[in-house]
Amino acid sequence: MSDRFLLGHGTENDFVVLPDPDGDRWPEDRLDAALVARLCERRSGLGGDGVLRVVRSRHVPDTPAVLGADLERCEWFMDHRNADGSYAEMCGNGVRLFLHVLVGEGLLDRSACADGVLVGTRGGPRRVGAGPDGTYWVDMGPARPFGRGEATVAGRAFPGQAVSMGNPHLVCLTDADLDALDLTVRPGVDPGLFPEGVNVEFVRVLAADVEGADAHVRLRVHERGVGETRSCGTGACATAYAALAHARPAAESGDDAVRGTVVVDVPGGRLSVDVSAETTVLRGPAVVVATGELTREWLDD
Numbered sequence: 074m075s076d077r078f079l080l081g082h083g084t085e086n087d088f089v090v091l092p093d094p095d096g097d098r099w100p101e102d103r104l105d106a107a108l109v110a111r112l113c114e115r116r117s118g119l120g121g122d123g124v125l126r127v128v129r130s131r132h133v134p135d136t137p138a139v140l141g142a143d144l145e146r147c148e149w150f151m152d153h154r155n156a157d158g159s160y161a162e163m164c165g166n167g168v169r170l171f172l173h174v175l176v177g178e179g180l181l182d183r184s185a186c187a188d189g190v191l192v193g194t195r196g197g198p199r200r201v202g203a204g205p206d207g208t209y210w211v212d213m214g215p216a217r218p219f220g221r222g223e224a225t226v227a228g229r230a231f232p233g234q235a236v237s238m239g240n241p242h243l244v245c246l247t248d249a250d251l252d253a254l255d256l257t258v259r260p261g262v263d264p265g266l267f268p269e270g271v272n273v274e275f276v277r278v279l280a281a282d283v284e285g286a287d288a289h290v291r292l293r294v295h296e297r298g299v300g301e302t303r304s305c306g307t308g309a310c311a312t313a314y315a316a317l318a319h320a321r322p323a324a325e326s327g328d329d330a331v332r333g334t335v336v337v338d339v340p341g342g343r344l345s346v347d348v349s350a351e352t353t354v355l356r357g358p359a360v361v362v363a364t365g366e367l368t369r370e371w372l373d374d
């Protein structure tokens with residue numbers, strides 16, 4: 074049995090991708106947290122911010138609970154793990170790469186992608202499609218604010234907006250020099266607000282100087298279960314919502330005024346996010362870098 078893998082990224086948020094259409098190559102008792110962490114090791118493994126298993130939804134034991142009635146509509150399931158082996162509900166960069174791999178591996182016809190296909194995730198179904206310019210888009214559903222919190226970095230407090238994109242984020246808008254922040258250490262947060270942990274974004278609002286955008290921001294992110302990464306798609310969506318909400322305080326009264334297009338620069342490139350009251354659409358690239366096969370020597374070690 075071949076233990077084939079692909080390596081790829083979306084704005085340099087990089088993943089080990091394991092094709093497992095019928096769920097028999099990487100069942101959960103084989104792809105356990107320890108093996109995920111080994112695969113993601115940058116020196117002794119393949120290296121990555123996480124693992125994406127490409128599997129049909131019906132072969133994953135927990136999809137009936139996660140997808141409910143949508144199980145029938147989602148042929149494919151993005152089984153995402155963070156680099157430490159933990160599960161996450163959603164991954165905005167990963168799900169674009171997931172679609173790119175489905176097409177590249179001949180598991181899905183490219184013609185199906187124009188209107189988007191529903192992909193199952195632990196956060197529920199998401200519609201993902203290919204744009205005419207080679208980028209991919211994903212309809213992430215509405216951003217859901219759930220309070221205000223604070224992140225601490227080297228003793229300095231950064232107030233922020235808690236936002237759920239299926240997974241939890243704390244978005245800290247700041248005038249601080251982002252390059253000076255030490256994100257090698259996990260920022261301190263209130264565990265009461267984030268019992269499952271949180272992804273923390275530090276965001277500088279730039280001049281709205283990109284054509285067609287309502288706002289232009291730059292972000293660095295410390296991801297739950299990973300550490301600092303070069304990009305986070307769900308983080309970009311949470312950030313876009315928080316930046317627009319901050320610019321339009323009237324939206325906090327509960328009307329639908331949080332809407333607009335935000336260009337989000339991350340260390341690994343550029344993402345674009347359309348926010349409306351109904352949903353959030355993320356756009357960005359996806360790249361397959363290499364394919365290969367795991368050796369018996371490494372697997373048996």
Ligand SMILES: N[C@@H](CCC[C@H](N)C(=O)O)C(=O)O
Pocket residue numbers: 086155160161162163164165166167240241272296297298299302304305306307308
């Ligand atoms: N990088 C991802 C998010 C991956 C999951 C996250 N670390 C979590 O635990 O919630 C993205 O592009 O959205």
